Amino acid sequence: MQATLTITPAQLPGVLLHVTVVRPVFLWGAPGIGKSSLVRDFADSLGLECVTLLGTQLAPEDLIGVPELVGGRSRFAPPESIARTEPYCLFLDELNASAPEVQKAFYSLILDRRLGTYELPEGSVVIGAGNRATDNALARPMASALVNRLVHVHLRASSTDWLVWAANNGIHPWVVDYLVQRPDHLWSAPPKTEEPFSTPRAWHMLSDVMHSYGESLDEETLGLLAYGTLTGAHASAFRAYVKTVRHAYDLDAVLKGDAPWPRRPEDRDLLYFLSETFRARLIKELPADRRGVSTRGRELAFRAKALLVELAEISLECAQLVIASDVDGVPVLPTWFLVEVGRDLPRLVAARN
Template identity: 75%
Template sequence: MESAITVTPAQLPSLLLHLAVVRPVFLWGPPGIGKSSLVRDFAAALGLPCVTLLGTQLAPEDLIGVPEIRDGRSRFAPPEVIARTEPYCLFLDELNAATPEVQKAFYSLILDRRIGGYELPEGSIVLGAGNRSSDNALARPMASALVNRLVHVHLRASSTDWLVWAAHNGVHPWIFDYLTDRPDQLWSKPPKTEEPFSTPRSWHMLSDALHSYGPDVDEETLTVLTHGTLSTRHATGFAAYVKTVRHRYGLDAIVRGDAPWPRAANDRDLLFFFTEAFRARLIKDLPASREHASPSVRSFAARAKVMLVELAEISLEYAQIVVAADDDGMPVLPGWFLIEVSRDLPRLVAARA
């Protein structure tokens, strides 16, 4: 299930504060954006213990219990982890990955807050979460009866929210600074093959690994760590960024003209990183209309055209990356700048010749 109407992690708590106390809520979202952590944090904020049941690890009897004889009659005894006397948060994680039989066993618990003769204590809340089938995650269709028993909320990754969280949770400074400059790389769509991809969770895993190795992690090990946690493109970019940090050599120096584009064959990753950073800088700093460009921005635009010529001399492919359209074929750089580039490039090339 996907929706065009989404919320960020920072928006979720206030939404749950009104929804979850009156109806069970199901959180949809891609893997690795923190659905489970958000539920546990919300429960903790309410002062409720959080009991997590994983849909992929349950059988129907794990919910409804097994029959026992009491006073000559049989009754189902729900498991101890559920049958509590004090209010709590029941978190049904990976609910839509459970088998149809397990999903059916949840019906009365979700709608009536009851299993057999056991009823959830007053003040308890029920939350579920699951990945989307479009993200190549394990997800089974949910029966319409179950869908209709839940309020559905769709989460999206937010670099702004994550960076606020990262600043207070010890995320490695290399990662914090890199994603501050490249927030578009916090999350990438899961690939169709079994390979790492970038999510808030994978960046956090990389942060833990970097803390473990310390500042002297060698380049080969860094390559192993990044390519083992992130998408290939993001891993290459981050490794190149670390190289710039260590050598104090950044895009600003190239823009000022204090340093050239890297040309060495073993600095190809660095050149690619600067190429993408240059494109991101243009997208961020150039206004949609030239009339709204300040003198300093116009000066930067003029310098950017010279930089494009210099980059094309090293790699025409990388220069094309800077001005390329997005995946839908739409321009990402302002039209006025692209017109000036096509108009002035021949003159700038001739001048350098």
Template identity: 85%
Template sequence: MQATLTVTPAQLPDVLLHVAVVRPVFLWGAPGIGKSSLVRSFAESLGLDCVTLLGTQLAPEDLIGVPQIVADRSRFAPPETIARDEPYCLFLDELNASSPEVQKAFYSLILDRRIGTYELPAGSVVIGAGNRATDNALARPMASALINRMIHIHLRASVDDWLRWAAGSGIHPWIVDYLMQRPDHLWSAPPKTEEPFSTPRGWHMLSDAMHSYGDSLDDDTLAVLAFGTLSTSHASAFRAYVKTVRHAYDLDAVIKGDASWPRGAEDRDLLYFLSETFRARLMKGLPKSKEHASPAGHQLAFRAKTLLTELAEISLECAQLVIATDEDGAPVLPSWFLVEVSRDLPRLAAARI
């Protein structure tokens, strides 16, 4: 299912508070962005127990129960996890990954709040959740009858929401600081191959592992952890960032001239990270029009040309990364600066010989 409009984790509780209490809700979202934890937190805020059923682990009889004889008549007895006397939140996780037979068993539970003769207590909430087929996750098509029985909400990852949560949840400070600088690395699209990719859940797992090692965490171990929880490019960049923290290697020092670009082969990932950070700094600090540049903007542009020359001497690839276009082929740095770079770099390079 394609999302027309989406909500952030911070917006979701209010939506659920007004919608889920009157109609069943289905929550769509990519793997690892926090759907399950948000539903559990919502149930807790209402003072309700949250009963989670995983669609991939259910058979139809797990919902409708087994027949029993009562007063010479048979009836189905639903399982006690569902047949409760007090209101609760029934969370149908991975609903669209369940078999068609299990999905059919959910029909009356979702629409009529009933299984056989058992009816959910007044005040109960029914919420389903699942991944999209485009996420390369296990997902089966849902019948139109089931789709039409729920209100569909699409959740998207939000860096601001996650960082606010992380600040009070014990997430490792290196991870918090890194994602403040590279918010685009919080989440990456699931790959078509079997390999880790970046999600809020992945960063949380990495944080837990880093805390577990404590001060004994060395660079090689950090690499194992990062490459085991994040996408390859994000893991490499985060590892390089940690090097800057541990060795006080600051881009500001490079820009001011107090430090130089790292030249060692063992620091190539650090050089790549600093190049990406330098690119981001130029995108933020250079004005679109040279005429409207402040003195600080002019100074940054002048210093950037020298730094690009030095960077190209060490790695032409990293220098090209700084001035590269975006995925659509559009320049991300101001045109006037790119013109000056193409004009002045040969002269600057010659002057350094």
């Protein structure tokens, strides 16, 4: 299912609060962006127990129950996990990954809140969740009859929301500080091959194992852990960031002239990280219109041109990375700055020579 409009994790509780009281909701989203945790937190906020059923681990009889004789007649006895007397949140995780027969077994439960003679207690809510087929995750086509029984909400990852959560939930400070600088690295699209990729869940896992190692975490082990949880490019950049922290070597020091660009071959990952951070800083602080440039912005633009010359002497690739267009060929840095770079760089190169 394709998303026309999406919401962030911070917006989700408000939507669920108004919708789930009248209709069941299906929450779509990429793997690892926190769908399950958000549903459990929502249930807790209502004071409801969250009962989770995994669609991939269910058979039809796990829902409709097994027949029993009562007063000489047979009836289906729903499972104890569902047949409760107090209101609760029924969370159907990976619903669209379940077999077609299981999906059919959910029809009456989702639409009529009923299984045989058992009816969900008043005040209960039903929420389903699953990944999209485009996420390269296990997902089966959802029958139109089931699609039409649910209100569909599409969730997207939000670095702002996640960083607020991370600051209050013990996420490793290096992870938090890195993603403050590179919020675009919080999430990446699932790859078509079997390899790690960056998600809020992946960063949380990396944080946990970093905490486990503590001060004994060396550079090689950090690289092993980062590459084992994140997208390769993000792992390399994070490893380089940690190197800057440990050696008090950051972009601000380079901008101020207190430190040069790293030149040693073994610091090439650090040079790439600083180049990407330099690019991100220019994108963030230089306005699109030259008339809106502040004094600080003019100073940054002037210093940036000199630093580009120095960077090109070490690695032309890194210098090109700073001013490169996006994947669609559209410039991401302001046009006026790129014009100045093209105009002034030959003079700056001649002055250095």
